[in-house]
Amino acid sequence: MIRQMQRIPIGCPIGFSGRYIVLPGNTMFMIAQIFRVTLASLIAANPHIENPNLIFPGDVLCVPALMRIPCCVILTPRGTVPFGTGGVAFVNFGPRGGQVINVMATLPPPSFFGNYDSYIATAFLRDIGGFGNQLFPTLEDPPTWSTRIEFPTAISLTADVQVVVEPFSAITGITGPIILQNNLRACDV
Template sequence: MPRVPAACPTNYAGHYTVNPGDTMFIISSIFRINLSELVRANPHITDPNVIFSGDILCVPGQIPFPCCVTLDLVQPAELGVAGVALVYTSFVGTQAISVMAVMDALPVGFDILIAEVNLPNQVTSRQQLYPSPQTPPTFSGTTFFPTAASLTPDTIIRVFPANSATGNQGSIKLQGSLNRCHR
């Protein structure tokens, strides 16, 4: 008797019916999603190493490539602060997130701006954003992820100032998640 989920998590892309010879690893590779994401989306499969032909799986949602998300101000009263993130497949085939942020001036005690990308249950990556020569500067930088990593709707992007000498981190200025990524 095939196992069927009672319900799928929010932001799921659809259902998949297991075929003979399938494994969770093969299915995660087909959909380019992280194996742990697939397992977590299917709690009705008590042992992910044992699946049967006919089992129904929930496939976690993916984001469309390329897409763009506007980053929200964490402290809305700050004028002149704005940011966006562009998600795309790089020219070498990896996944990439380019972040651009406009900020009139960095807070006192901080000399760089950092973009942090958090892929839940996978990896957190930080990238320095470099200023353009204009005033106010547009800070930008790109983080690359291997295709084995899953950029999912619950991926979070944060932008904050930091001190390159001390390593101190300032408060988050901009934040957004890929669940709002649009083409």
């Protein structure tokens, strides 16, 4: 049996997010879907694959991206907040496909900002709207609040996404002032 030689790129173009080793059963189309890039951009980033319809297990592909992933962004405090208030947004690929933003923050009790009992983190995407989730505290004092915002595989995060953390009242459904905020520009390729 003749075995196909592994094809490895000499170098990857500017704006690639990483390398991917082809697994049995993979197709270029499938890999483009996994990383939410266009098939054309995946093919263009891999000129060492002469026929994109023929890829083999072990081939190494350059994966282009709209953003560098994984990436971490510091969430900047807004307004008057206690000393030590701060957080980060960690952008990565999700465990079920798609992209995720993990938010972790050191925050005072939500009641510090008024009649609130929790926090929510929301990522605002231009022309789409916001995706959010409640943050949950750890047992330390003060706690670390955290959550994961998962995005459908059809969505690709971009540098203009705004991530905010706000206090929230589960009783009234009202959100308070923005406590932490930043965009994902630091993740730009």
